[in-house]
Amino acid sequence: xxxxxxxxxxxxxxxxxxxxxxxxxxxxxxxxxxxxxxxxxxxxxxxxxxxxxxxxxxxxxxxxxxxxxxxxxxxxxxxxxxxxxxxxxxxxxxxxxxxxxxxxxxxxxxxxxxxxxxxxxxxxxxxxxxxxxxxxxxxxxxxxxxxxxxxxxxxxxxxxxxxxxxxxxxxxxxxxxxxxxxxxxxxxxxxxx
Amino acid sequence: xxxxxxxxxxxxxxxxxxxxxxxxxxxxxxxxxxxxxxxxxxxxxxxxxxxxxxxxxxxxxxxxxxxxxxxxxxxxxxxxxxxxxxxxxxxxxxxxxxxxxxxxxxxxxxxxxx
Numbered sequence: 096x097x098x099x100x101x102x103x104x105x106x107x108x109x110x111x112x113x114x115x116x117x118x119x120x121x122x123x124x125x126x127x128x129x130x131x132x133x134x135x136x137x138x139x140x141x142x143x144x145x146x147x148x149x150x151x152x153x154x155x156x157x158x159x160x161x162x163x164x165x166x167x168x169x170x171x172x173x174x175x176x177x178x179x180x181x182x183x184x185x186x187x188x189x190x191x192x193x194x195x196x197x198x199x200x201x202x203x204x205x206x207x208x209x210x211x212x213x214x215x216x217x218x219x220x221x222x223x224x225x226x227x228x229x230x231x232x233x234x235x236x237x238x239x240x241x242x243x244x245x246x247x248x249x250x251x252x253x254x255x256x257x258x259x260x261x262x263x264x265x266x267x268x269x270x271x272x273x274x275x276x277x278x279x280x281x282x283x284x285x286x287x288x
Numbered sequence: 289x290x291x292x293x294x295x296x297x298x299x300x301x302x303x304x305x306x307x308x309x310x311x312x313x314x315x316x317x318x319x320x321x322x323x324x325x326x327x328x329x330x331x332x333x334x335x336x337x338x339x340x341x342x343x344x345x346x347x348x349x350x351x352x353x354x355x356x357x358x359x360x361x362x363x364x365x366x367x368x369x370x371x372x373x374x375x376x377x378x379x380x381x382x383x384x385x386x387x388x389x390x391x392x393x394x395x396x397x398x399x400x401x402x
Binding site for chain 1 (some may be wrong): 298299301302303304305307308309310311314315317318319321322323325326
């Protein structure tokens with residue numbers, strides 16, 4: 096029997112769910128839970144909130160499964176639903192401030208060759224990402240953190256590729272300025288202690 | 289001295305973010321929520337046909353009323369009721385016919401829907 100790709104598995108699971116086999120959705124959840132929870136976490140940096148948002152996204156995807164026509168990858172369709180869900184969740188709930196310690200704790204599994212100084216710099220950059228306006232934060236998270244290409248990012252956000260490029264460029268500029276300011280502030284506090 | 293991160297530095301810092309592993313009970317919690325969603329009755333659809341028929345009926349009635357009132361001539365004060373009845377009779381049959389047609393169309397739609 097030939098091995099099946101994740102895309103084939105997703106399409107088969109969708110067909111089974113639409114035929115009434117709700118349990119088939121379990122395969123979709125298992126394949127995509129990591130990506131959806133991580134994506135949510137990158138917008139709030141809070142595990143409980145991220146899992147709540149991801150669960151809501153899965154339920155919305157289940158309800159909307161009939162609208163999946165297969166003209167784009169299942170991952171793109173699912174991520175678009177997740178993005179819409181997270182956007183409305185984050186508007187309803189107050190933003191969670193990510194502390195440097197929390198970011199450091201999650202970063203413990205990072206590449207051991209990245210020095211502590213580097214990890215702290217990365218944490219500052221991640222916090223600066225959270226503070227970006229929504230229209231710059233979303234393409235940045237999808238493109239860099241979720242490692243989507245321009246085409247997929249544009250499809251998920253429902254905007255042209257050129258707009259994604261422009262927003263990424265503007266986001267990097269803003270990030271560079273804000274991260275520098277935060278790093279300067281953090282460095283000054285570190286030197287005081 | 290803190291330097292402003294350059295573009296390569298920034299790209300590297302952005303790409304070094306870790307993934308979050310969902311907690312062990314996450315998938316089962318999602319499936320419970322999905323099962324609850326599957327057990328819910330389907331949401332009631334907005335009754336578009338009834339709405340359209342209702343709006344069409346209102347428009348027809350409003351049109352007929354405007355037509356009747358427009359054709360009315362002011363009656364002499366001595367015989368108001370008689371002149372109203374005479375003037376109204378010339379368009380009343382049109383209004384009645386339009387109302388019957390709209391009710392018939394609405395009734396057919398509702399029967400087909402049920």
